Amino acid sequence: MDYIVNIKNGIKNYDNFLALKNINLSIKKGEFVAIIGSSGAGKSTLLRSINAMNPLTSGNMIFDGEDISKLSGGKLRKVRREIGMIFQHYNLIERLSVMQNVLHGRLGYMSDFKGFFELYSEQDKAKAFNILKRLGLDEHCYKKASELSGGQKQRVGISRALAQNPKLILADEPIASLDPKSSEIVMDTLKNICLEDNITCIVNLHQVEFAKAYATRIIGMKKGVVVFDDSPEKLTEEMISEIYGKNI
Numbered sequence: 001m002d003y004i005v006n007i008k009n010g011i012k013n014y015d016n017f018l019a020l021k022n023i024n025l026s027i028k029k030g031e032f033v034a035i036i037g038s039s040g041a042g043k044s045t046l047l048r049s050i051n052a053m054n055p056l057t058s059g060n061m062i063f064d065g066e067d068i069s070k071l072s073g074g075k076l077r078k079v080r081r082e083i084g085m086i087f088q089h090y091n092l093i094e095r096l097s098v099m100q101n102v103l104h105g106r107l108g109y110m111s112d113f114k115g116f117f118e119l120y121s122e123q124d125k126a127k128a129f130n131i132l133k134r135l136g137l138d139e140h141c142y143k144k145a146s147e148l149s150g151g152q153k154q155r156v157g158i159s160r161a162l163a164q165n166p167k168l169i170l171a172d173e174p175i176a177s178l179d180p181k182s183s184e185i186v187m188d189t190l191k192n193i194c195l196e197d198n199i200t201c202i203v204n205l206h207q208v209e210f211a212k213a214y215a216t217r218i219i220g221m222k223k224g225v226v227v228f229d230d231s232p233e234k235l236t237e238e239m240i241s242e243i244y245g246k247n248i
């Protein structure tokens, strides 16, 4: 089986608090996985452990066949450039143009010197422009990121992730700050590019209905444990109550 992520006995401790309790998960290439669960269940911790932004305390994190648990420096940087990240609050540099923000997705492929002075190649610029065109943002290309709506900013976030040529996209609550219509546009965009480019996606979602509508697989977390892992059709009302407890 062709897996992009394998987590073996994944444990995360914050001081004395056990946020992830012995996680064992395998994600196949091409899956579109939604992680759901109450606030504090460990969704962000799990997602951010995958690219070692917030590394596991113990256990193995295998990305595309390579155990990245012990990697650091240049080797980790090389792995990370293949993992795009999308954030709830977009993480754009607001005073910079849309184009410059998307070009930041190319930094992992540049030398420190070229990266520091942002000396992008013509090829990188053409790539960034083509991505923006594909996502219907080309007319905003030279605007400052601050001038865009939330939904547009998130599509710039997706564009920046795409500029990395990612094998995997991790999206941490990508629609939590958006209205329902913009949420739909952002989720449609994310789902379509992942399907078209054969990118695996793992997305944390608060909204169960979006998880059911878009995911090929849903993982339910509760108190640092995976309590549900199956197809969206199998997610019954009883199971939703079990995952969210009294919080729903």
Ligand SMILES: Nc1ncnc2c1ncn2[C@@H]1O[C@H](COP(=O)(O)OP(=O)(O)OP(=O)(O)O)[C@@H](O)[C@H]1O
Pocket: 014, 015, 017, 019, 037, 038, 039, 040, 041, 042, 043, 044, 045, 046
């Ligand atoms: N840096 C940290 N230091 C200490 N505890 C933390 C830290 N980050 C998270 N936690 C704790 O770990 C648990 C899991 O947090 P996490 O952010 O992963 O949950 P979540 O399911 O993503 O929640 P939310 O939906 O609110 O973002 C929570 O109890 C949280 O308080």
